[in-house]
Each structure stands twice: as C-alpha cells, then as structure tokens.
Amino acid sequence: MEIIRVEHLSKSFGTLEVIRDISFSVHQGEVLAIIGPSGSGKSTLLRSITHLEEVNGGNIIVDGMDMVKDGIYADKKSLRSIVLKIGLVFQNFNLFPHFSVLRNITEAQIHVLGKPKAEAEEKGRELLKKMGLDDKAAAYPYELSGGQQQRVSIARALALDPEVLFFDEPTSALDPELTGEILKVIRELAAEKMTMVIVTHEMAFARDVADRVIFMNDGVIIEEGWASEVINNPKNERTRAFLKRFSE
Ligand SMILES: Nc1ncnc2c1ncn2[C@@H]1O[C@H](COP(=O)(O)OP(=O)(O)O)[C@@H](O)[C@H]1O
Numbered sequence: 443m444e445i446i447r448v449e450h451l452s453k454s455f456g457t458l459e460v461i462r463d464i465s466f467s468v469h470q471g472e473v474l475a476i477i478g479p480s481g482s483g484k485s486t487l488l489r490s491i492t493h494l495e496e497v498n499g500g501n502i503i504v505d506g507m508d509m510v511k512d513g514i515y516a517d518k519k520s521l522r523s524i525v526l527k528i529g530l531v532f533q534n535f536n537l538f539p540h541f542s543v544l545r546n547i548t549e550a551q552i553h554v555l556g557k558p559k560a561e562a563e564e565k566g567r568e569l570l571k572k573m574g575l576d577d578k579a580a581a582y583p584y585e586l587s588g589g590q591q592q593r594v595s596i597a598r599a600l601a602l603d604p605e606v607l608f609f610d611e612p613t614s615a616l617d618p619e620l621t622g623e624i625l626k627v628i629r630e631l632a633a634e635k636m637t638m639v640i641v642t643h644e645m646a647f648a649r650d651v652a653d654r655v656i657f658m659n660d661g662v663i664i665e666e667g668w669a670s671e672v673i674n675n676p677k678n679e680r681t682r683a684f685l686k687r688f689s690e
C-alpha cells in the first residue's frame with residue numbers, strides 16, 4: 443500500500459527551479475533513503491511534502507488523499523489532517539528552547555490533537571523511555587547533548603502518531619561519536635516497520651537499513667532502486683561519482 447505518492451512535482455524559488463518533475467512512492471512499512479549532493483533539492487523535497495514549502499506543480503497524495511493536485515492544494519481543513527500524517531525530524535532538532543523536554547513532546551499533542559494533558563504526558567514519558575531518556579523529562583534542551591536532543595525530537599514527531607516519518611540528515615549536526623545512537627533508534631523503528639524517508643549521507647547505514655534508495659542531483663531523480671543495488675552497484679555515472687566520495 444502506498445502511503446505517499448508524488449507525481450511530477452516541481453518547486454521553484456523565484457527563477458531557481460529546485461525540484462523538477464519528481465515522481466516516486468513510499469510504501470507502508472518501507473524505509474526509503476534519499477541521497478545526493480548538497481544543493482540537489484533533498485530538503486526542499488521533504489519540506490514540500492510536509493507542507494513547509496508550497497510547490498508550483500504536480501501531485502502529492504498522502505494515504506490516498508490529494509494534498510496537492512496539479513499544483514492546487516486541498517482546502518485548509520483537509521490539508522491540516524493530511525499534513526498530520528507525516529512527521530518530520532530536522533537536522534538541527536528544532537526543539538523549543540524555553541520548554542522542558544516533556545513539554546516539547548506534549549505541546550502539539552495538546553494543542554494540535556486536543557489531547558488531555560495527562561494523556562499527552564503519559565505518551566510523552568512512554569516515548570522518552572523508548573528513547574532511553576526517562577530521566578530527562580524535566581530537563582531543558584540546552585542541558586542535553588546533540589544526540590539526546592535529536593532523540594527528543596524523534597519522540598516529539600512520534601507523539602503525533604504519524605503514518606510516515608521523514609528525517610532530514612538527522613545525524614549531520616552531531617559529533618561523530620553521537621551519530622550511532624541516532625542510527626540505532628532509526629534501526630529500531632525500522633524493525634517495528636515504521637514507514638520512513640531518510641535523507642542521509644551515511645551510506646553504509648542507508649544500504650543496511652533502507653529498502654530502497656533514491657539518488658537526487660540538481661532537482662531530479664537520477665537513479666532509484668534497491669538499497670544494496672544502488673549503493674554497491676550504481677548504474678548511473680553521476681551516482682557512481684557521488685558514491686565514490688564516500689568510499690575513499
Ligand atoms: N528558501 C529558499 N529560498 C531560495 N532558495 C532556496 C531556499 N531553500 C533552498 N534553496 C535553494 O534550493 C536549492 C536546493 O536546496 P536544498 O533543498 O536545501 O538542497 P539539499 O537539501 O539537497 O542540500 C539550493 O540551490 C538552495 O540554495
């Protein structure tokens with residue numbers, strides 16, 4: 443079953459075409475990795491599907507519902523419920539600095555989903571436990587390491603029970619020794635069959651954890667296939683040149 447279907451998507455900033463005629467699908471329970479050089483439009487693609495950017499053309503269908511059709515957005519109410527199906531974890535965590543860890547996780551549950559505070563807190567504590575952060579509920583983001591902050595932001599995204607979770611370079615802002623703890627959490631979510639789309643430069647991780655890989659360059663999909671195929675045995679010259687940088 444397709445959770446996300448993107449067809450002929452395009453997005454420009456002024457005269458700069460950043461996404462050009464992109465089409466792909468994400469199936470329930472699969473992990474899709476998106477790789478590609480800096481500036482190729484990976485973040486813009488994720489931000490477009492999560493409605494942080496408005497696209498110029500094409501279709502986005504989420505769980506069978508039209509979010510955008512021929513560049514025209516669904517009405518506000520539908521759009522809100524569609525966007526809620528997708529969680530996003532940012533490169534730089536984007537936690538609220540003036541809220542405790544627990545409140546970072548309960549805020550949207552209470553104010554977006556309308557859950558009672560006690561229920562939101564229970565879910566928050568459960569997720570913190572899952573992230574190995576039971577003892578950090580009352581801490582503030584600045585008191586945590588980058589890896590811990592990123593785990594809080596994953597808990598925050600999971601708190602809204604998304605159908606699919608997007609990660610935009612979730613380990614890029616971390617010191618190398620903290621990368622592993624985030625990759626481990628993502629591996630665990632993959633084992634639970636969470637549907638995920640992960641933009642990453644961790645090629646070994648993408649090969650091991652992702653089912654499929656998309657290679658983007660200059661706003662287009664250059665190559666797409668099974669993770670081991672694309673990463674171990676890329677067919678396109680540009681994919682090969684890109685991956686070579688990671689094997690040296
Ligand atoms: N808000 C914006 N306004 C103008 N240009 C942007 C904006 N966001 C991204 N871009 C440009 O779009 C291109 C793709 O950026 P991005 O999606 O961040 O690529 P990636 O995530 O693959 O590094 C880049 O040329 C970038 O400068």
Ligand SMILES: [Mg+2]
Pocket residue numbers: 484485486610611
């Ligand atoms: Mg990016």
